[in-house]
Amino acid sequence: MTGVTLNKAIKRYGATQVIHGVDLTIEDGEFCVFVGPSGCGKSTLLRMIAGLEETSDGQIHIGARDVTHMDPAARGVAMVFQTYALYPHMTVEENMGFGLKMNGVDKAEIKRKVDGASKILKLDDYLSRKPAALSGGQRQRVAIGRSIVRGPEVFLFDEPLSNLDAELRVDMRVEIARLHKELGTTMIYVTHDQVEAMTLADKIVVLRAGYIEQVGSPMDLYKDPDNKFVAGFIGSPAMNFLRGVAEAGGVKVPALADRVIPTTVALPEPGSDVTVGIRPQDMDLTAEPSALSLDIRERLGGVAYDYLTAPTGERLIVETKGDLAMEEGTEVTVSFDETRAMFFDAESEARLR
Incomplete structure (x- = not known):
């Protein structure tokens, strides 16, 4: 097992730079997830680690080895792609052992490694089947098994669950978590799904436009985001953001009937705009007359x-437990724990602390 270190890693395509001096350390045996919106550079960064994209500048180390310009096959990594890329004319057993066969590994050793991976992934009953006779989840397990038999130092996953239906995604998410626990190998996983990131990761790397916005454990990012982007991306449903106005000792929120939220954070001068963030899970509803109305309820x-609309036109989402007897169109009042509200600079979007 071994860790991965990126030192000022840069990727350019001609004059266009898409990865901007990334510094990152992934510890030995850690499950690290790259997350962010489409086009943020997470798959490019993964492919740079794999050697499938040339690193324009900076260094990449796997363990003590500088692999920046090393061939992919020599890096000691195995990659699982979004598409299964299985050979349709081969059985599961043949697909899993094909890479070892091409490297001249002894047949007995191939069988030993394939049998071991098959046992871990519960594929023993499918070894003689061909991919066409497998479900999507089973095919993805075969693709993962093909990586396991190589005995890599680092596993790389590039959105491996995006082609599966909702139920299979949950099942495979659990399988991958179990696999990491059993193998203890360093794993780097790319997804745009923050639920996958929250449930799988030891460490999350939030990317935007080729820059790292924040690195931390799932709950650190959820409870203590550095900026509005991270606060809105981590957590489901997304955090509510409302316009506020700084006052002495608090922030006035026009969307909540000019309610003043007291705070001790360093606010800008009175009268300045401040963005107020409140998570849907931290809010409650009561059926009391106010300027807020319940537009849509998703049970x-x-x-x-x-889903609520304020007189200012701003939208809010409130997560409620059970089945409250409220109909759409009802006037409602929102309550929340003021100590859990977060405040962000309206221009830079940095967290006010």
């Missing part, structure tokens, strides 16, 4: 998502 069984 999900144990919880419901209530």
Whole structure:
């Protein structure tokens, strides 16, 4: 097992720079997730680690080795792609062992490694089948098994669950978490789905436009985001953001009937705009007359998502438990724990602390 270190890693395509001097350390045995919106550079960064994209500047180390300009096959990594890329004419067993066969590994050793990976991934009953006779989740497990048999120092996953339906995504997410626990190998995982990031990661790297916005554990990013982007990206449903106005000792929120939220953070001068962030999970509703109205209610069984519109035109989402007897169009009052509100600079979007 080994860790991965990026030192001022840069990627350019001609005159266009897409990765901007990334510094990152992924510890030995850590499960690290790159997350961010489409086009943020997360897959490019993963491919740079794999050697599938040339690093324009900076260094990449895997363990003590500088692999910046090393061939992909010599880096000691195995990559699982979004598409399964299985050979349709080969059985599961043949697909999993093909890479070892091409490297001249003894047949007995190939069988030993394939059997070991098959046992971990619960594929013993499917070894004689061909990909066409497998479900999407089973095919992805075969693709993961093909990587396991190589015994890599680092596993790289590039959005491996995006082609699966919702139920299979949950199942495979659990399988990958179990696999990491069993193998203890360093894993780097790319996704745009922050739920996958929150549930799988030891460490999350939030990317935007080729820059790292913040690095930390899932709950650190959820509870203590550095800026508005991270606060809005981590957590589902997304954090509510409302316009506020700085006052002495607090922030007035026009969307909430000019309610003043007291705070001890360093605010700009009175009268300046401040963005107020409140998570849907930290808010409650009561059916009391106010200027807020319940537009849409999404019932999900144990919880419901209530969509509100303020007189200012701003939208809010409130997560409520159970099934409150409220109809759409009802006037409602919002309450929340003021100590859990967050404040952001209206221009830079940096967190005010």
